[in-house]
Structure formats: structure tokens, C-alpha cells
Amino acid sequence: MSTPFSSSKDWLSRLANHGYRLTEPRRVIVEIIAASDRALNPLEVFDLGRDACPGLGLVTVYRTLEKLEDLGLVQRVHQADGCHAYLRAANGHEHILLCNQCGQAVFFAGDDLTSLLERVARQSGFEIQEHWLQLHGLCARCRDSVR
């Protein structure tokens, strides 16, 4: 069970190693996503980003998120209302557990679906290449506050 928090230092050096320049808007955006415990959409990143960098443009948020996704540092999260929110990417084979109330994201590992996948492959004739698994519920705090 790992928190979504991540080191923004690492991400910045990854950007630099790939030939991207280190700019103030990028530092701010990377810091926001790395420090967030829930998925954020571009507008949310923009609003948070303007606190630290008043001139920030929404375009830059879109462009930076796209680069971070290409580098495998962030991932899109699929939710009931769409898939426009970003979270740090999984480390290895992890899946996400999301709080339906506050959005808090927690990563977990150790799922073993091999026997299910084998059975479904056999019965369907498909060659199974990937599995998407996502859990939804209430975090401890929200469960208490709801009742």
C-alpha cells in the first residue's frame, strides 16, 4: 500500500535528461502533481499553479501534463465522469483505490489474477494482454464523517 506522493526532484531531472528545459511553470506543475494525494484535472492544476506562479497559462498546464504522460511520470485516471484527471504513474505493477467522497488515491499491489485470466482466455479464445483494475470506496476519514 503506497501513498501517491512522489519526489518532484526526480521528475525534474527526468525532464532535463530528456532534453526539456527546466522552467518555473514546469517546476510548479510538477510539484503540484507530485504532492497531491488525489487525481487533478488540468483546470485544478492551473488554479493551484497560479498561487505559486501568477502568470501561468492554462495552455502550459496542458502541454506539461502531456509531456509528463509521455515520459511515464503521470497517468490519466478513469472515473465515472470521464478520464481527464492526472495522478502520478504507478511504480511497477500497481493499481489504484479511489475514495468516492474526497477522491483520495491509494496504490496497491499484489493482485493475482492469473487463474482468472487463464480461464477467460481459454473460454473466449482471446490472448489477454492487459488488465485494468480499479477499486472504489470510502477512505477511513470519509467513512467516519458520513456516519
Place this chain on the structure above:
Amino acid sequence: MSTPFSSSKDWLSRLANHGYRLTEPRRVIVEIIAASDRALNPLEVFDLGRDACPGLGLVTVYRTLEKLEDLGLVQRVHQADGCHAYLRAANGHEHILLCNQCGQAVFFAGDDLTSLLERVARQSGFEIQEHWLQLHGLCARCRDSVR
């Protein structure tokens, strides 16, 4: 393992029972989705629909899909490029297996995640309410044609 095919008759009476009128555009749209073995986006439904109903409007496709979703007859399918395609809804506890090549959708049941869910709930402190599982691969036909 069940095919996605469904009876459009049932859907039409469901619409009627909920006070909706049975119109030609609705009959056509319902028939297309119920007969499809893969998820279709609004524009695809529109293009297919115009063959049977030349005056059909794209707006009507959007409106009808929304109603079918509200009635629980169709569901949105999440894919790498977004979640704008519709497929018949699952019958009870089923999940979807999609072909990465041709889009063919197959429903499967019988996944048992209880021990995983219990472990993750215990370790995270969450109360888990739903799980979202989707498999991706190559159907028998596409596997053969790829090599």
C-alpha cells in the same frame, strides 16, 4: 462468456414503460447498439443509423444514448482514447474483455476478488464499494491475422 448481443425488443418496451414514445429514430438507434458486438461512439451510431433513417440527426443520437444510459440499458466503455463509446450494459456481475485490434467486446463473469478486496480494505482502511475490471487483448481472429 456471453456475446454482447441483446434483444432490442426488450429495450423498446423498457423505453415505453418509462413513458418515452417509440419513434423511428429510437428504434433504429436501439437496434444498432443491441446488434453490435463492439462499443460504438455517437458518430458511429449516427453513420450506421442514417442507412436506415436518412433524416436522422446526430443530436437525437446523443439524446437517445443518454436515455438508454439512464435506464441502465447501455454503458460507457473506458478505452485508451477516452470513454465515449457505448455498449449494452452488463447483465448482473459481468466484466468486459475487449480486442485491441477490432474492438470486439465479450462479457465474462465468475471473477472472485474477495480475498484481494479484503486484504486491500484491511491495509488501506478503506471500505471498498465497487471494483472495476476490464481486460484487453486480441480476439482469435485478430491474433491469427496479425501473424
Place this chain on the structure above:
DNA sequence: CTATAATTGAAAACGATTTTCATTATCAGA
């Protein structure tokens, strides 16, 4: 320090979806 090219933000463009609105069609009731 300088030159070059990447990056930026404002504005315009874009494309998917939604809203508005006048016309048409369904269907309950006469």
C-alpha cells in the same frame, strides 16, 4: 556574455457536445 532554439501566454481556432427553437409525430382519449 551571446546566440540559438525551446518555451511561454494571449488569442484564435477547433471539435465534440449541448441548447434553443420552430416543426413534426406519437399516442391517449374522445
Place this chain on the structure above:
DNA sequence: TCTGATAATGAAAATCGTTTTCAATTATAG
């Protein structure tokens, strides 16, 4: 079967999130 109320339709306009364009700014190699 006919009729009236009103639900549903499609064209056009509006909206909204996202992308493109472009001139100005800035990071970085040398």
C-alpha cells in the same frame, strides 16, 4: 378513427474543453 396535447425531432447556434498559432521571453550550450 380522429384529434389535441405535448413529447420528440433536426437545423442552427451556443458552449466548453482542448489545441493551434504566433510573437515575445527565457534557458542553456558554448
